[in-house]
Amino acid sequence: MPSPYIGRFAPTPSGYLHFGSLLAAVASYLDARHHRGRWLVRIEDLDTPRNIPGATEHILRTLDAYGLHWDGEVVWQSERLALYQHVIDHWLATGQAYHCDCSRRTILAHGGGYPGTCRERGLPAAPDHAVRVRVESQPIVFRDRLQGEFRQAADDLSGDFIIRRRDGIIAYQLAVVVDDIAQQVTDIVRGADLLDSTPRQLWLYHLLQQPAPRYLHVPLVMRQDGEKLSKRLGSAPLEASQAAATLFRALQVLAQEPPAELAQAPVGDQLAWAVAHWQPDKLPAKRQIPEPRT
Template structure:
């Protein structure tokens, strides 16, 4: 990859960063820096009901404590509504959107995936979600770590929501619009986001923009196999213990860690991590239990 590489870390402010978040942040940072690239931070604050007051500022403070500073200004999705509206207008001009009144319960009653019940009804916008018609499903994609990944065909073919019934923009739309805006060339993120990749690739194509490549890192799991997450009450990172936690993240990402690293400063640790980063050494599992 050339020095035109642009990567990003895009947390949602639904709570403090935890060790699973740190893996995504460190992995994306080291991949960008190892490719002499630019690393960006984007706050994905699209869903006010799920946000925790002060979480966005807390996230940026934590990243700073770990030496993970965005190379450009941080952007906030809550300030990007006009761009998302313009993107929806572009899809609508292609005849790809329609309103849907179906509830999640109604869809589940008719099968696992939405079957296009509202596609030809020409429904009004009131109390409706907006869906995009999937004309050419993306059934697989190439991941830099995992190779070719197949996407569930039912999911791939589903007409998916880009604007929610509650008036909020959907994740799949916003993330694509922002990756285009920021010139992202590779998305490095957790394996829990493999499934939406097909929908995002579909939108890149319909916006007439080149898609980034993808690299999905293994998730950090609890002993019971559940994903380490805010929903599962994962403890927030202790900024006072940043150096040790950074070394733990290096171990998880299969860097050749040794005891003398503890003597390095955080900037020196990140420099060492960049020099020793290797995608080919990353674990191929989609999930790894965090050893205590």
């Protein structure tokens, strides 16, 4: 018997929610509720230099204003450091991970992929050493619910990859897998910009001897200048006062074809319709789609 559906939305507080992140949140929420599952919210705040004061509070208020109500307590990654470190310590002890003192410049000189320089050096722990996990060249194959079959060797993109940075910050790839396992997440719906991260995450599931979730990567909305909507490029924060109109537009961009009479309906009514009629396969199986003109 399959496990009950558990989905999640995991924003980073490096800025406020914008339309691009709303699309990922809405898609994740609709998929969870359509399957009568739970929908969790996790704040991925490990990269402290990038965190913006007040961003977490704005994110949670905005989700609430848009009717995207989560189940259970919000989880902060910054409160789970011991859990990640336990995994790192275990892998260091068993030889699955190792310390690395290579600079970014050194790695770029080898074409950008890590050449394994420190793999067998046996470096001791030091404040400015990163920790890398060993990967193998075996192909990792998974079927994305929208994008189809995806095949890649875990070492194709980066070789042995970092799980703790030189500045001591736990790397995204490790933290997200450890948390999804701990929260028993069964389904991950997120933007297609993370599709290339999935093989590395699946490798970590393999090492941790845990079943991987199902994935659905929705296309990224690209600005007219070819850049994706992002906090880094100053995409406009969402406004609670425009929730109904913006949510309706999000449903349109997600190819759900909401009826015109819902355009002025409260967000709760829009979401109720969208949950009942959710069909992710209406989306194009592409990584990117153009931002619709308003």
